[in-house]
Amino acid sequence: xxxxxxxPGPFNVPEGATVAFNCxxxxxxxxxxxxxxxxxxxxxxxxxxxxxxxxxxxxxxAQLNRASQYISLLIRDSKLSDSATYLCVVDSSNTGKxxxxxxxxxxxKP
Amino acid sequence: xxxxxxxxxxxxxxxGRQVTLMCHQTxxxxxxxxxxxxxxxxxxLIxxxxxxxxxxxGEVPDGYVVSRSKTxxxxxxxxxxxxxxxxxxxxxxxEGVHRDRDSKNIQYFGAGTRLSVL
Numbered sequence: 382x383x384x385x386x387x388x389p390g391p392f393n394v395p396e397g398a399t400v401a402f403n404c405x406x407x408x409x410x411x412x413x414x415x416x417x418x419x420x421x422x423x424x425x426x427x428x429x430x431x432x433x434x435x436x437x438x439x440x441x442x443a444q445l446n447r448a449s450q451y452i453s454l455l456i457r458d459s460k461l462s463d464s465a466t467y468l469c470v471v472d473s474s475n476t477g478k479x480x481x482x483x484x485x486x487x488x489x490k491p
Numbered sequence: 492x493x494x495x496x497x498x499x500x501x502x503x504x505x506x507g508r509q510v511t512l513m514c515h516q517t518x519x520x521x522x523x524x525x526x527x528x529x530x531x532x533x534x535x536l537i538x539x540x541x542x543x544x545x546x547x548x549g550e551v552p553d554g555y556v557v558s559r560s561k562t563x564x565x566x567x568x569x570x571x572x573x574x575x576x577x578x579x580x581x582x583x584x585x586e587g588v589h590r591d592r593d594s595k596n597i598q599y600f601g602a603g604t605r606l607s608v609l
Contacts, residue, residue, distance in 0.1 A: 423602070424602050427599075430594050475588050477585065477596055478536065479596060
């Protein structure tokens, strides 16, 4: 079983749609969780951290369910510029390392 | 604010040659990382370093050598390049490990080096 698993997609949605990505992780001792965004042929960039209480940043909402070891990202009112690959990222128990999922590809169409 | 820079951005080399990819960060971050990214594999950790003169193997270290004599630099050397090492290489840095809600382990990436081994 992979340490971080994501549905690779692609998710093809029209502009204005709401889309949700899910991710599961295997290490119950993980303490920090993130979503990164990666545009084609560019470096990954932090989109947002994910907290147990859930958190929102504009059109983006992240949720964490520790009991189920499950992380989600909700994007509302999708824009063409949201087209990218979204990486679910989990820490590796106080080692300083992060474990990256393979990513979910989103394509927003006009 | 230079942040984290990688050089060269593109490199073509031949099988058997030694190649060094450079990574430099201006934040004085303790941790630095090298990843490779290939289609179908996502990001795979090659080596990482928790501080100057401390390095550790990641998931795919074979064929690579690293050093960290200064906090700001973390070069990656392919001692004898092979075609299977054709990839995009990313360097990243972070402050440290997670503490409570203080996510010092957020990693910041360089723009990448695209390496082709012919």
